[in-house]
Amino acid sequence: MRARLAATALTLIALAGCSGSPSSEQSTPAPQPSATGLAQQPSVKGTVATNKKTPLSLREQPTTSSARLIRIPHKTVITMACKTIGDTVSNGVKASNVWNKVTYKKKTGYVASVFVDGGDSAALSICQEKTSQPSTTATTRPPNVEQAIVKAARSQRGIAEKKNNCNPYGGCMPWSSLFATWAWNKAGNVVPKFSFSGDLYAWGAMHNRAHLGTDGVGPGDLVLFGTAPDTPKTSTGVAIVTEVLADGRLKVIGGDYKGTVAERTVALKGIYGWVDA
Incomplete structure (x- = not known):
């Protein structure tokens, strides 16, 4: 695991904070995922x-x-x-x-x-709840896990969903998180199979692996898109970093990007946090 002192400090701030949308990684505490959002779905x-x-x-x-x-x-x-x-x-x-x-x-x-x-209706939202057993998941990572994650993710490039979001990584639902957790587990970096990206951030926070902003992010890490981990409206997706570019942008690979697994270049704006591989 890479040494990231600045990012770890941000994590301590995040874990001590209250819920809200981050406006800057230096000063705003991380929002906590909400399980009460179900009433609004x-x-x-x-x-x-x-x-x-x-x-x-x-x-x-x-x-x-x-x-x-x-x-x-x-x-x-x-x-x-x-x-x-x-x-x-x-x-x-x-x-x-x-x-x-x-x-x-x-x-x-x-x-x-x-x-x-009607149980597989596309109109059904993803349940916004933390895993029932987050603390029992293994947090040790095998050697060279970052490279293994990138290799596993890239092996799936071009794989597309079928009708109604049906995909090979989970059920018939939005699947960026299902793909990300599949790639991590394929590389031996054990994580629960989450269907909601905000739950990935919450799991990372429980294991001191979640960070605000993008400072310290590297290959194999997960980046979370949106403004906060609370609901699917604020946490809109997740992708795996494959490269940090010299101009400050990131190359990422993710599932459910226009219906496929695709690698692309993204700006840092629009990323609210990341989880350490």
Whole structure:
């Protein structure tokens, strides 16, 4: 890991600060991700599509092993708040790792989208919540991990999504974060599979790897676009740095750029922070 004293100092400031949009990396504390933004997201109606004898399990987390909160009968109309990534589940026709967040009879949890008509709706927002196990993720990095990340990311150049944002790195949803976490994990730099870029910044902050602005950024690091990590409107995407150019700009590679994995040159303006590889 590269020595970045100035960036580490900024991290300490960020972790001590309160939420808000950063105006300068030297003076503004980092905003904290908000889980309350879900109330402002558009909800979508769906219908449980299991069978007459098999109700749908509403689970505490988007995993088949988590606690069942309640069973939802076949053909029940439910309201989905958002979608996220979880265990892969098959309905016998197709398999998906997309889960929907649902409140049913005052219990809030997750249902596998393959059992909901409309569960993969493009109108559903990404759930804006931190991972349930951020502190247990390994933070050690293998030797030469930066080069390995760049190599893994570049191996995917030109790969495109299919209809409705369906991509090979996760479910049918915006996928810049899914691609970034795929490349890091492919290189042995273990990180949870996040579907929302703001959660990547929050995870980095928990492990002293998140920084405001761009001071100290280098190849293999993640840069976050937008103004703050709070919601998809303020944290609009993420890409992997492949090169720091002499003119101060960055070469980055990312997923979901015009529907493909693409490498491009970007200005520093519009980047609110970065996460250390």
